[in-house]
Amino acid sequence: MPTEHLSPTEFRLLGLVITERTGREIAKQYKxxxxxxxxxxxxxxxxxxxxxxxLVHMREGSDGDGRLRYFKIAASGxxxxxxxxxxxxxxxxFGMERG
Amino acid sequence: xxxxxxxxxxxxxxxxxxxxxxxxxxxxLREIQDRQENSRREPALDVAAEDACxxxxxxxxxxxxxxxPMPRRVPLGLFRWLCRGETRAIVDQxxxxxxxxxxxxxxxxRSVWTVRAVIWWRSIYCMxxxxxxxxxRIVKFLLDVRRLxxxxxxxxx
Numbered sequence: 001m002p003t004e005h006l007s008p009t010e011f012r013l014l015g016l017v018i019t020e021r022t023g024r025e026i027a028k029q030y031k032x033x034x035x036x037x038x039x040x041x042x043x044x045x046x047x048x049x050x051x052x053x054x055l056v057h058m059r060e061g062s063d064g065d066g067r068l069r070y071f072k073i074a075a076s077g078x079x080x081x082x083x084x085x086x087x088x089x090x091x092x093x094f095g096m097e098r099g
Numbered sequence: 100x101x102x103x104x105x106x107x108x109x110x111x112x113x114x115x116x117x118x119x120x121x122x123x124x125x126x127x128l129r130e131i132q133d134r135q136e137n138s139r140r141e142p143a144l145d146v147a148a149e150d151a152c153x154x155x156x157x158x159x160x161x162x163x164x165x166x167x168p169m170p171r172r173v174p175l176g177l178f179r180w181l182c183r184g185e186t187r188a189i190v191d192q193x194x195x196x197x198x199x200x201x202x203x204x205x206x207x208x209r210s211v212w213t214v215r216a217v218i219w220w221r222s223i224y225c226m227x228x229x230x231x232x233x234x235x236r237i238v239k240f241l242l243d244v245r246r247l248x249x250x251x252x253x254x255x256x
Binding site: 039040041042045066069 | 193229232
């Protein structure tokens with residue numbers, strides 16, 4: 001069943017695959033932008049779930065070191081990302097008003 | 100009759116400057132197996148050919164290059180065996196990515212032991228994150244079962 005809301009990790013990952021990236025590139029970029037490392041286990045498991053929900057596309061490739069998986073956001077993923085962005089921003093506004 | 104066998108191996112050095120050791124290893128093994136089979140069929144075959152042009156290879160240069168220091172017993176190997184389907188594909192992908200990480204760290208000048216320790220830690224962390232959700236579900240299920248049997252039945256008044 002597709003998720004109604006994205007978790008913060010899913011939201012960040014979806015934002016990172018707007019341009020096509022390999023799993024390793026996503027992990028490096030994730031660390032650079034959030035300051036926190038993400039394990040390959042979490043990364044690939046989350047991306048697999050999002051792929052099953054049709055939020056991201058995946059294609060396989062390879063280089064001298066073995067296989068590579070490229071991920072890119074799908075149309076439904078982009079819609080979900082926009083919706084979540086609005087929700088998170090409303091939530092932040094709500095926190096600012098109450099704080 | 101004297102026979103000479105000459106074998107030419109191709110040592111491919113990839114763009115990143117490292118030797119493709121896996122391929123080299125596979126080629127050598129294949130060659131040894133072929134020679135063993137041939138020598139069984141033809142005992143007169145001279146395997147140790149004196150004129151093999153092996154001196155033309157600069158072994159010192161080729162083999163002094165750093166080889167990716169992946170730990171010999173990466174725990175992901177056993178874990179992979181336990182997994183099936185897509186999870187196994189994820190573990191395979193993780194192993195390839197860890198190999199790239201190890202190479203990148205070596206190029207940054209980290210020591211072999213540091214690289215090995217980091218790869219070990221990342222492998223274990225990766226296994227924990229893959230098995231984590233499943234384990235949580237099992238523990239929750241067991242706790243629910245325990246609660247079910249430990250709750251006294253409602254009294255009928």
